[in-house]
Amino acid sequence: MSEVAERTARIDDPDQAAAELKGLVENILDQAKRQGATAAEVSAGDATGLSVTVRKSELETVEFHKDRSFGITVYAGTRKGHASTSDVSPDAVRDTVRAAVHIAEYTEEDSCNGLADADLMARTLPDLDLYHPWDIDVADAARQAEEAEAAALAFDSRIVNSEGVEVATGRGCHVYGNSHGFVEAAWGTRHSTSCSLIAADADGMKRDYWYTVGRAPGDLEDHLAVGREAARRTIARLGCRPIETGTYPVLFAPPMAAGLIGHLLAAISGGALYRKASYLLDSIGRQVMASGITLAEDPHRPKGLHSAAYDSDGVATRAKAFVENGVVASYVLGTYSARRLGLATTGNAGGIFNLDVVADTRPVAKLLHEMGTGLVVTSLMGQGVNLVTGDYSRGAAGVWIADGEPRHPVDEITIAANLAPLLEGIVGCGDDIDRRGNIQTGSLLVEEMTVAA
């Protein structure tokens, strides 16, 4: 399709796109200096993408994405200002820099402000192998989506409706530069196929979904398998039966377990710590999870969805453990939060980069037998997590287990506990590791939670 080719041509040569974007960033840094900033840092992105949705065998939406924008932080001594825009014309660049400088005239002194130390900038940039464009056009994407949906609808006659299958591809270049003279480009691709379905029986309709995502088209799960897995999961929600309110062991299925680990990482992140908005203040060296569990970061993983050579301060990322055998080994810090806490940055400005939950794993069937009677949580709803106190209470759906065997699905229930005893009470890790997210873990079995039904 000619339009697609035309619209993506500019970035087909990633080196050229990176060179252009680097030129823009250098120009912006130069402007900042000329406008009186004592230091500055710029983040600029240029991305294109295509997403195609098919629903009930018909093409539903075709979206072309094309985003170009930049943001600048300027420092006037220890005061700072930030400005951003989607307009990269010379006038807009000048005005945006001026806006950032203007803001910095009104903010207050903060000795923690400023660029990261120059010697922390990433010096060597490993080839992370993140750029694998997918030259799929609208017609091919629509055909894949239609086939995936057909496989889903054929899976079981109780699949009565579809919210559609989306095939999406994106490619982009990101440049970070600062007035230390560090200006580097990173480019990458991201492709996905997702399928969302509705099943029904006499009790009503239930919805579920499945997706695959990867840096390279070849790393995606087969699109027909995505449709069938979505169907299997949706059908598995039919036939819910009530359970009794009580205290039970709970097994978090992998995507839900990743969320649980995410709460812990948020609680040992710099921003929450220096604002005293965490239940894990002063937790370095303290046992916060079951011993035997290590949370290890692997930022340079080839083709990793969250791989990066440097963080959003330009600081080199490095492999390390945040939690080692259940004990906090490192906080999650960027330059600013580290200075606020009197510590060194861990190269995590902007977040974590590929986290593995490392533990002795067992087959899920074995975990279910250890559990005996309890709940497997496959879906969570709502925001009921208070990191200041660790109080956790969320809506849930899943499968009821009795004598180690799945009995029936359950929904419209809540699970509640405090994160501190909850995470210290992890008694088993599954070998069913989900590789799609930033936090990669298998199922996690916790000793006890209150289940309200």
Added chain:
Amino acid sequence: MTPSDPLDTARQALWDVSEIDERHVARLLGRLTARDIDTGELFFQLARHESWALEDGAVKSGAFGVDRGVGVRAISGEKTGFAYADDIALPALANAADAARSIARSGAAGSVRALARGQVPARYADADPIASASESDKVALLRRIDAFARSLDSHVKEVSVSIALNHETNLVAATDGTLSADVRPLARFGISVIAERNGRRERGFGGGGGRFDAGWLFDTDAAEDYAREAVRAALLNLDAVDAPAGTMPVVLGPGWPGVLLHEAVGHGLEADFNRKGTSAFAGRMGQQVASELCTVVDDATLPDRRGSLTVDDEGTPGQRTVLIENGILAGYMQDKHNARLMDTASTGNARRASYAHLPMPRMTNTFLLAGESTPEEILASVDQGVYAVSFGGGQVDITSGQFVFSATEAYRIDGGKLGPPIRGATLIGNGPEVMRNISMLGNDWQLDQGVGVCGKDGQSVPVGVGQPSLKIDEITVGGTRA
């Protein structure tokens, strides 16, 4: 400031600077419909935002941003093609139009009606929140409120205060002849405090805002009131006991707990889900879906409210739509696309997060009308249960109808009387069932303070909610005390 025509303002801000005029726009719409396209639309936008944040006693960060662009949409039957350009220039627009129309491969050209401007009464003033106060005044305000919050109680340990100001200029031109503009102010103030006593720490929030400039923060005691509210909530939670677990009666306070309506029925009544048959409310028009006490309305016309719209993001005037009347399902929230496919009219509920996002049917200000009971009567009618007055947010699965909302300030009810405060707990229920279980409505109807954000398909838009005090006979409370 003299009131100006938003269309003139928008043309100046969006077209004149790029030397675009109505003839260019008409030609682009013609290009969009050169194939078998039913509707084509250009959405021009200039969005400016400014924010300031105080923490640790000082205003340490401020940010300013400008986003400008055009979203181009082409619709053929149930198919939508969408592209956007981040510069308002003719070549980029032509390119986006070609991409958007590529959903239709051939066929006769569609028609383009002559552009005609509509007149709509404005629901908010033509104000620019960013320019309405000086930078020094905004910074001084944050510092004053920080000091004020700390002065209220010695247990207040951390205070974060922020102000976010937005100004949006939108212009829609479409092949159905729509030529419409809206200039929208939006301001929001927030304060979060952490109180500490005997080693226990708890957080409290306060805040408010709406479609007006920053004047309310300077001309009234509103900011001090938000600070008092945040400190009160944090101190209260220091004494909170474990929340009960299980199914029980729950009394909700007025105003913000209206997030119940937003989740339990609001999303489920958006037209897209009903056209596709994926909502628990699909095909139930005219049926009893709530107790007879309940009349639920979505109203974009309330003056100055956070969710109000003079015209929506397709250029349709904002309206008041009755969704449920005396318990009977009476209406869905429509945009043009879904209304056309369902053979009805748009209700002015088309909203988009920006020019780079497709519009969808969305809520504006959604609320439940008042009843006749006093809040005291409602409380006294419950022997053992929960009274919840503030919430942190909610979520719904529109297909099963199940929804949650998480209480951040709640109390036990013991023998018809208010008991001790309880720790935060999530409530879960099924929308239609919970609505049928509403057995008492208060005479104390309120809207929220103006801080709500609604997310759908990754797009966030500002919304309002409201309700009187009400009693739900039975809903599941997710505490830890089984």
